[in-house]
Structure formats: C-alpha cells, structure tokens
Amino acid sequence: MIMRDSPAIEAIDLTKVYGQGNTEVVAMRNASMTVRHGEVVALLGPSGSGKSTFLTAVGLINPPTSGQIHIGGHFVLDGSHARTNLTAFRRRHVGFVFQKSNLIPFLNARENVQIALELNDASPRAARRRALELLDNLGVQDRSEHLPTMLSGGQQQRVAVARALANQPSILLADEPTAALDSVTGRQVMELFARVAHEHGTGVIVVTHDQRALSVFDTIYEMEDGVLSRQLKETVV
Amino acid sequence: MNLALKDIQHNLGRFVLTTIGVGMLLMVVMGMAGIYRGVVEDATLLIDRIGADLWIVQHDTRGPFAEVSRVPTSLVHRARAVPGVTDSREFVYHTIQREREGKPFRLAVLGLSWPDDKGNWIPLVAGRPLAQNHFEMIADVSLGVRLGERLTLGKETYRVVGITRNMIGSGGDGIAFFTAADAEAIQFDASGEAVRLERSARTNRGLRSELVTKQPALIEQASKPSGELPAIARLQISAVMVRVAHGTSAAQVATTISGWSDVSVHTREEQAEFLLKGSVDKARRQLGLFRVLLTLIAAIIMALILYTLTLEKIHSIALLQLIGARKPVILGLILQQALLLGFGGYAIAYLLGQQMFPLFPRRVIVTGDDLLQLAVIVLAISVASSILGIWKALLVQPNEALG
Ligand SMILES: Nc1ncnc2c1ncn2[C@@H]1O[C@H](COP(=O)(O)OP(=O)(O)O)[C@@H](O)[C@H]1O
Ligand SMILES: [Mg+2]
Numbered sequence: 001m002i003m004r005d006s007p008a009i010e011a012i013d014l015t016k017v018y019g020q021g022n023t024e025v026v027a028m029r030n031a032s033m034t035v036r037h038g039e040v041v042a043l044l045g046p047s048g049s050g051k052s053t054f055l056t057a058v059g060l061i062n063p064p065t066s067g068q069i070h071i072g073g074h075f076v077l078d079g080s081h082a083r084t085n086l087t088a089f090r091r092r093h094v095g096f097v098f099q100k101s102n103l104i105p106f107l108n109a110r111e112n113v114q115i116a117l118e119l120n121d122a123s124p125r126a127a128r129r130r131a132l133e134l135l136d137n138l139g140v141q142d143r144s145e146h147l148p149t150m151l152s153g154g155q156q157q158r159v160a161v162a163r164a165l166a167n168q169p170s171i172l173l174a175d176e177p178t179a180a181l182d183s184v185t186g187r188q189v190m191e192l193f194a195r196v197a198h199e200h201g202t203g204v205i206v207v208t209h210d211q212r213a214l215s216v217f218d219t220i221y222e223m224e225d226g227v228l229s230r231q232l233k234e235t236v237v
Numbered sequence: 238m239n240l241a242l243k244d245i246q247h248n249l250g251r252f253v254l255t256t257i258g259v260g261m262l263l264m265v266v267m268g269m270a271g272i273y274r275g276v277v278e279d280a281t282l283l284i285d286r287i288g289a290d291l292w293i294v295q296h297d298t299r300g301p302f303a304e305v306s307r308v309p310t311s312l313v314h315r316a317r318a319v320p321g322v323t324d325s326r327e328f329v330y331h332t333i334q335r336e337r338e339g340k341p342f343r344l345a346v347l348g349l350s351w352p353d354d355k356g357n358w359i360p361l362v363a364g365r366p367l368a369q370n371h372f373e374m375i376a377d378v379s380l381g382v383r384l385g386e387r388l389t390l391g392k393e394t395y396r397v398v399g400i401t402r403n404m405i406g407s408g409g410d411g412i413a414f415f416t417a418a419d420a421e422a423i424q425f426d427a428s429g430e431a432v433r434l435e436r437s438a439r440t441n442r443g444l445r446s447e448l449v450t451k452q453p454a455l456i457e458q459a460s461k462p463s464g465e466l467p468a469i470a471r472l473q474i475s476a477v478m479v480r481v482a483h484g485t486s487a488a489q490v491a492t493t494i495s496g497w498s499d500v501s502v503h504t505r506e507e508q509a510e511f512l513l514k515g516s517v518d519k520a521r522r523q524l525g526l527f528r529v530l531l532t533l534i535a536a537i538i539m540a541l542i543l544y545t546l547t548l549e550k551i552h553s554i555a556l557l558q559l560i561g562a563r564k565p566v567i568l569g570l571i572l573q574q575a576l577l578l579g580f581g582g583y584a585i586a587y588l589l590g591q592q593m594f595p596l597f598p599r600r601v602i603v604t605g606d607d608l609l610q611l612a613v614i615v616l617a618i619s620v621a622s623s624i625l626g627i628w629k630a631l632l633v634q635p636n637e638a639l640g
Binding site for chain 2 (some may be wrong): 056103127175
C-alpha cells in the first residue's frame with residue numbers, strides 16, 4: 001500500500017559509477033530528491049550530465065551503485081540491493097514515458113495500454129474498458145485501433161502516457177518526452193503531466209531541455225556533471 | 238491478449254511463407270516414412286496374398302523375391318508326395334523391361350500354374366481371372382495398361398483381362414500375372430536367328446559324336462524344339478509353392494523337405510523376413526537418413542526464423558519488461574510462436590500430403606503411429622529451435638527500451 005502522507009519519491013545520496021578502472025565514469029554523485037504526491041518536477045541539464053541515469057535509478061531499472069530509494073513510503077532499493085521484487089513493484093507503482101519508441105509496434109494504441117493492465121492481472125474485458133477510458137481521457141480515443149506507425153508523434157506520446165498511467169502508479173517518470181514533438185504539442189504533453197499529477201496525486205519527474213514549458217512544473221532541479229541541485233523556479237523561468 | 242498472435246499478425250506474410258516452407262519440409266519427412274511403409278506393405282501383401290505355406294527354392298538361396306532362384310519343374314511333383322502337403326505349384330517370377338509407346342516399360346512377371354491356379358485369389362478391381370492357358374494376362378493398375386489392351390511381349394501378344402491394385406514386386410514394379418508357361422515363354426524368348434543357330438550348333442555337335450555315327454537317324458532330333466528333347470534340361474521355374482494340410486504344422490513339412498540337399502525350404506514368415514531384411518531394409522535406412530537430415534534442416538530453418546523474429550522484438554521485449562512483464566510472458570511469446578510455426582507446418586504437411594501422396598509412383602502409407610511420431614518430433618524441434626531466441630530474449634534488460 002502506498003502511504004499518501006509519505007513522499008511519492010525519496011531518493012537519498014544516489015551515486016552511480018559505470019565501468020571500472022580506466023573506463024570508470026561517475027555519472028551521478030550523491031543525488032538526493034524528494035517528490036510529493038501530486039508534485040511535478042522538471043529535471044534540466046546538459047546532455048551527458050546524468051539525468052537519465054538518475055531517472056532510471058529511481059525507476060528501478062538501473063540500480064545505483066549506492067544510495068537509497070523509497071517509493072510511496074516503501075524502502076525498495078538499498079544501493080544495488082533490492083529489498084523487494086523490483087519487476088512486480090515497477091509493474092504496480094512506476095510509469096515510464098520516453099522520448100520515442102515507447103509503444104510496442106505490433107500492438108495498436110488500445111492494446112498498448114491494455115497489455116500494461118493485463119500484465120497486472122486485469123481481466124481482458126476490464127483492461128479493454130479501462131484502456132479506452134484512458135485514451136478518451138488523453139484525447140486519442142479516435143486513434144485507439146491504429147498501430148503506432150499510423151499515429152503522429154504527439155498521439156504516440158499521449159498513448160504512452162495513457163499506458164504509463166494505466167495501473168495508477170504512484171510515480172511517473174518521463175525522459176525527454178517532448179523532444180521529438182513540435183512546441184505546441186510538446187507543451188500540451190507537459191500540461192498533461194501536470195494534470196495527471198494533480199488529478200491522481202502522482203509524483204512526476206520529467207527530464208526536459210525545453211525551457212519554454214517550465215511554467216507547468218512545481219519544482220525544478222538541474223543536473224550538472226552528475227551533481228543534482230534544486231533551482232528556484234523564478235530564476236529559471 | 239495473446240502477444241504471440243499479435244506479433245504474427247503484424248508479420249503475417251513472412252510467418253505464413255515460413256510456415257509453408259516448414260510444412261513442405263515436414264511433408265517430405267512424412268512422405269519418407271510413408272514410402273517406407275508402402276514398400277513394406279507391398280512386399281508383404283504379395284507374399285500374404287499368394288498364401289503359400291512353404292517356399293521351396295534353389296539350394297542356399299533366399300527365394301524368388303530376394304534373388305534369382307532356379308529349380309526344376311519336376312520338383313512340383315516331388316513336393317506333392319511329401320506327407321502333409323495338400324497342394325504344390327510352380328512359381329515363376331522375374332522382372333523384365335521392354336518398351337511401350339516409346340517409354341521404358343518395367344513389369345514383374347508372375348506365372349500362375351495353370352490349370353490349378355487361374356488367379357482367383359488375386360483381388361481384381363476390374364475384369365476377370367485367366368480363362369485360357371495362353372495369351373491372357375492380369376496387370377496391376379500401376380503398369381498403366383487398360384482392360385482389353387493387347388501387349389506384345391516376346392513373340393506373342395497377350396490380352397489384359399483383369400486389373401489389380403497394389404500388387405507390386407519387391408523392385409517397385411507392377412506385377413503382371415500370366416500362366417506359368419507364358420511367363421517362361423516371355424522370360425526365355427529367343428529370336429528366330431538364335432533358335433536357328435542353336436539348332437545348327439546342336440546338329441554339328443551331333444555329327445561329331447559317336448552316338449550319331451552309330452545311329453545316324455538321331456541327327457534329325459537335333460532340329461526339334463528343345464522342349465521335346467529328353468537329353469536337354471527342361472526349362473526351370475523360380476520356386477515351388479507348397480500348401481500344407483489343415484492341422485499339419487508347416488514346420489514339420491519344412492523339416493522333411495530340408496533333408497533334400499538340392500533345394501532349400503522357407504516358411505512364409507521367413508520369406509517375408511528376407512524381403513524386409515534385404516532390399517527393403519536398405520530402402521528403410523536410406524529413407525531414415527533423409528528423414529533425419531530433413532528434420533534437422535526444418536529445425537535449423539525454424540531456429541533461424543524464430544531468432545530473427547526475436548531480434549526484431551528486442552525493443553518490444555525490453556518495453557514489456559519495463560512495464561513489468563514477468564519472464565514467463567516473454568518465454569511464452571517466443572515458445573508459442575515456435576509451436577505455431579511447428580504445428581502450422583505440420584498441418585500444412587498433412588493437408589498437402591493428402592493431395593500429393595496419391596500422385597507418387599509408389600504407394601505412400603501414412604499411419605497414425607507415424608503421424609504421432611512426427612508430431613512428437615515437431616514438438617521437440619519447435620522447443621529446441623526456440624531456445625536460441627529465448628536465450629537472446631532473456632539477455633534483454635528493461636533499460637534497453639530507452640534507446
Ligand atoms: N551504460 C553506460 N555505461 C557507461 N557509461 C554510461 C552508461 N550510460 C550512461 N553513461 C555515461 O554516464 C554519463 C551520464 O549519462 P546519462 O545519464 O545518459 O546523461 P543524460 O541523460 O543527462 O544525457 C555520460 O557520461 C554517459 O556517457
Ligand atoms: Mg538522457
């Protein structure tokens with residue numbers, strides 16, 4: 001169970017070292033962040049600064065070398081040591097959206113959402129109904145039977161968001177979700193994140209380069225050379 | 238939602254083509270087993286239908302179906318005198334190749350001992366058994382002759398009066414039934430010139446012999462047909478078929494006859510055994526080897542296509558893992574596709590085989606046992622061929638979905 005009084009995400013002193021010896025790269029150094037339920041966080045920073053490393057660590061697909069991760073009050077990761085079944089936990093509590101190719105190419109829009117629900121033991125019938133609801137909610141219901149290749153970039157991202165939200169996760173992680181979109185569509189997708197965060201109490205972290213859409217975020221972090229720091233929203237926007 | 242089916246739907250053309258390819262390979266594998274069964278069936282069918290309890294053959298030979306056997310005609314009468322024997326007949330069997338309508342025409346010639354045997358035991362699909370002691374024949378349908386057709390073999394013309402089905406010699410040629418005398422005439426057909434030369438050679442030998450000096454009239458005998466000459470050996474037959482009386486053991490009669498040092502005797506079972514262990518066994522091993530090779534090829538093709546399908550799905554597999562798919566979901570995806578490919582191919586093989594096998598020149602008998610065996614083989618190669626893809630899929634990490 002997710003406890004709403006504890007933070008959605010609490011990342012403490014995350015450090016990630018890739019490789020060893022000569023090829024050693026410290027991609028992230030003592031990064032800490034707390035995200036409340038319903039809070040929308042932007043993560044800025046130049047390319048190669050460690051943003052994706054941080055996001056995938058929090059998303060439990062790329063464990064840090066050291067540090068702790070709590071999600072919804074659960075202590076799930078201590079360094080690289082899992083304190084719970086990460087696949088199961090991810091399925092239940094974490095939603096992802098990436099820059100592109102978020103969707104399974106051989107499933108249509110509805111099925112892409114539906115599969116996330118079915119993997120979480122929903123009956124095909126209920127999953128189908130909920131998938132259509134989600135697509136409707138995100139404004140792509142008329143595209144529900146189209147394969148991903150038949151959708152525009154913005155529509156694909158909306159379907160990806162629908163899938164990420166399918167199991168009502170406690171956190172939603174997006175890595176440059178609007179980089180492949182035009183600015184208008186990009187802004188719409190960003191507003192979508194803000195909306196779901198506020199409607200569902202989801203903790204959202206969005207990695208972005210897009211300075212123009214920052215007004216939708218509650219909090220802004222910046223990463224530079226693996227070091228994470230909180231920014232004052234007024235100074236950035 | 239079945240991911241395996243969805244993916245196949247997406248790659249339908251390629252999957253269907255591969256399945257058809259695998260299906261055709263499996264059809265050949267199925268056919269190989271069927272051809273072997275057909276060979277065995279044809280071989281034993283003839284021996285069973287003829288229904289002789291014992292076969293008396295040339296000493297130390299394995300009978301007329303396995304090798305050349307020659308015994309004198311008089312053996313028929315010797316055999317009949319053995320206690321327990323109710324019936325003995327001459328058996329003439331040999332294979333000839335002639336030409337018919339410009340194409341090679343092979344037939345196994347089987348002589349029936351007229352008038353005891355008119356071929357009433359032969360299952361006819363058309364026409365009648367032999368009704369006269371010369372110039373009639375019963376032919377297997379595989380020889381491609383028509384009822385009423387006249388065929389010239391040697392110096393004589395024979396009319397097809399009956400048609401059989403599935404009467405095939407051990408060499409795979411259709412059998413034609415004649416009276417024993419006709420069968421011999423076909424076998425020992427000599428040209429007029431050869432006969433003239435033989436008779437003049439005989440006359441020359443006679444003129445030089447002491448016998449003719451004493452009895453000059455004897456020289457006239459030299460130009461008579463050889464069958465009328467007591468000094469010249471009669472034509473020989475292939476074997477003598479013996480039937481034993483009801484209640485008498487064939488083995489007991491065989492023991493008596495095996496005391497004769499000029500011939501050998503075999504039971505019906507032994508005769509069938511010789512066929513199966515001899516020429517048929519070689520065919521079995523050859524077909525078996527081909528089956529193994531084709532099965533391997535089918536497995537390799539399946540493994541390749543499944544591996545390729547998996548490689549194309551790496552990103553999807555990573556995505557699935559990312560959204561929390563358990564390992565069995567991923568394994569099931571690949572394994573189900575392997576099984577669909579395997580059993581889709583199996584179904585195609587079966588359906589295609591049903592259309593194609595009747596067109597084969599030799600009988601193809603697909604038995605339930607063989608179908609079951611092939612199904613097990615298909616199951617095994619489906620699982621084996623998916624291992625490569627599964628291994629690749631298990632190495633996929635969820636963060637590969639980020640690309
Ligand atoms: N799998 C990896 N192995 C080695 N080095 C990596 C790997 N992933 C990322 N890095 C390195 O870590 C640093 C941070 O990368 P990343 O987190 O992808 O940055 P960003 O997302 O901000 O562009 C970079 O120097 C990158 O080269
Ligand atoms: Mg990145």
